Amino acid sequence: MLYLASQSPRRRQLLDLLGYDFGTLDLDIPEHRAPGEPPQDYVSRVAREKAGAGLLQLGGVAGAVVLGADTEVVLDDTVFGKPVDAADAHRMLRQLSGKTHRVISSVWLVGAGRERQAVSVSHVRMAALDDATIAAYVASGEAFGKAGAYAIQGRGAALIEHLSGSHSGVMGLPMFETAALLRDFGLTPRA
Numbered sequence: 244m245l246y247l248a249s250q251s252p253r254r255r256q257l258l259d260l261l262g263y264d265f266g267t268l269d270l271d272i273p274e275h276r277a278p279g280e281p282p283q284d285y286v287s288r289v290a291r292e293k294a295g296a297g298l299l300q301l302g303g304v305a306g307a308v309v310l311g312a313d314t315e316v317v318l319d320d321t322v323f324g325k326p327v328d329a330a331d332a333h334r335m336l337r338q339l340s341g342k343t344h345r346v347i348s349s350v351w352l353v354g355a356g357r358e359r360q361a362v363s364v365s366h367v368r369m370a371a372l373d374d375a376t377i378a379a380y381v382a383s384g385e386a387f388g389k390a391g392a393y394a395i396q397g398r399g400a401a402l403i404e405h406l407s408g409s410h411s412g413v414m415g416l417p418m419f420e421t422a423a424l425l426r427d428f429g430l431t432p433r434a
């Protein structure tokens with residue numbers, strides 16, 4: 244049985260769109276980047292910790308496989324997680340404005356005695372934004388709960404000039420890579 248260790252509604256929706264039946268686990272894993280930790284290592288570590296904690300929470304459920312994922316926005320060596328408040332969201336969008344950043348999503352599948360990872364790295368160019376545009380976007384509320392303070396699947400799409408990579412990966416669960424990972428694990432979608 245497949246379990247999704249995530250409270251993200253996007254991840255639930257995307258995994259369902261892939262055709263899988265799954266249970267969900269609510270976990271609260273701290274997300275703190277260690278000093279000097281490379282961004283991709285950090286994203287991968289957190290995703291793995293989410294999946295590992297999910298498996299632990301399930302205890303001895305036979306045949307359980309847990310999917311954990313993490314998504315961060317990376318500009319040069321700076322990692323942007325979810326904004327803590329409106330000022331933080333404003334600050335993130337000001338820094339991302341007019342530049343190309345990376346969105347790294349890591350997905351781990353963890354079962355008894357085996358684990359495997361997929362990673363998706365996308366390049367996203369954000370339009371040059373003036374303060375009024377940023378303020379209006381933050382006031383819409385959409386920035387909260389999203390790495391980098393925008394949602395490509397919502398009004399945030401109006402801020403994105405170009406995407407090279409995985410749209411679903413930017414949303415939090417790269418569908419192509421996740422489908423391949425699930426197949427590798429011998430899990431198949433519902434008929």
Ligand SMILES: Cc1cn([C@H]2C[C@H](O)[C@@H](COP(=O)(O)OP(=O)(O)OP(=O)(O)O)O2)c(=O)[nH]c1=O
Nearest residue numbers: 249250251313314389390393394395413414415
């Ligand atoms: C860049 C971007 C991120 N996001 C979201 C995806 C993730 O939910 C979130 C990044 O935070 P995460 O810490 O990866 O995930 P989460 O806290 O939402 O959920 P959980 O840890 O329970 O799995 O940002 C979008 O929805 N759209 C976007 O365009």
